[in-house]
């Protein structure tokens with residue numbers, strides 16, 4: 001620190017009690033021969049700047065990223081869900097967002113926080129399916145100082161504590177292990193947490209928004225989710241409509257998604273009416289996320305910034321292409337006719353690594369579908385850990 005025109009080096013040693021709480025400090029001031037320490041001082045300033053940058057970034061991550069305006073759609077189902085979200089924002093009750101994968105649950109959770117009186121406070125997310133069961137409790141509730149030896153000796157705040165005053169987004173809450181559910185229920189009822197290894201309760205003020213991409217009530221019926229926790233979470237239950245139930249929103253969604261994709265590529269992208277008509281025929285199991293991926297893939301098929309039906313057909317999954325291209329299927333305007341006639345083309349030869357990846361992707365997609373989107377069941381069926389499944393899903397861009 002500067003002292004007049006001189007620099008002195010000050011160090012403080014904290015004195016702690018058995019619980020690792022600071023009770024005092026001893027300070028040392030070194031004011032002679034500081035010159036030799038200049039490189040150390042410079043290094044320290046550099047580290048301090050980096051720490052500040054990291055802290056700013058962390059604070060940014062804890063802010064809600066989307067407002068309700070980001071939830072696109074003007075159809076009746078879209079307007080209804082936005083109305084419910086606006087109402088949920090004004091109330092402080094727990095919210096349960098249900099809906100298929102890619103319907104915008106996470107987007108809506110951000111938006112509800114953003115429109116709520118807690119907007120200026122943190123928005124913290126945790127995905128119950130992405131964290132190994134053994135670590136989830138510590139992640140949620142934190143660890144008291146001294147609870148473990150080693151790296152965690154000083155203790156660590158859990159997500160509930162980090163969200164104090166704000167909102168905690170509990171994603172994939174259906175994958176919450178049975179053993180942790182009573183503890184979660186107690187937090188929701190009492191607004192108190194007990195960090196691991198602490199004998200004290202910590203009072204908190206956290207609003208919880210939970211999300212599930214499969215039918216949570218069904219899980220309750222199967223005995224895999226506690227009924228009392230379900231009712232406590234579903235005080236305000238919002239059901240997000242699948243894309244196929246709001247096809248009127250398709251043109252608007254396509255326009256905005258293409259604007260967004262185009263802005264990143266630095267060019268405007270157009271799509272013609274036949275291509276849009278083809279998009280309307282798809283079932284959209286992956287909803288808006290799948291729509292975005294499909295448009296991006298279609299663009300790879302096109303040499304220009306103009307998307308037509310053939311590009312879209314090539315970007316849609318094989319089953320739909322097969323029905324579209326089968327001779328007895330109604331002709332889709334703008335599609336090339338070649339695939340309907342002539343000998344079957346030989347299967348494409350591709351590098352082995354690519355073929356293996358494609359097979360992996362297919363196996364994951366099939367397992368996900370067979371298990372109603374449950375990551376836990378899917379990972380088990382595939383014989384890999386949940387964390388490994390999440391890594392693979394991310395690597396394949398499958399959410």
Ligand SMILES: Nc1ncnc2c1ncn2[C@@H]1O[C@H](COP(=O)(O)OP(=O)(O)OP(=O)(O)O)[C@@H](O)[C@H]1O
Nearest residue numbers: 070071072101102103104105106107213288289399
């Ligand atoms: N109504 C919408 N308007 C605009 N974009 C949307 C809408 N719904 C979803 N999206 C976009 O689709 C993608 C997936 O949305 P999000 O992550 O919120 O879905 P999710 O329901 O949480 O899916 P999952 O269950 O797979 O986690 C995001 O890129 C999001 O911005």
Ligand SMILES: [Mg+2]
Nearest residue numbers: 105106171211
């Ligand atoms: Mg999500």
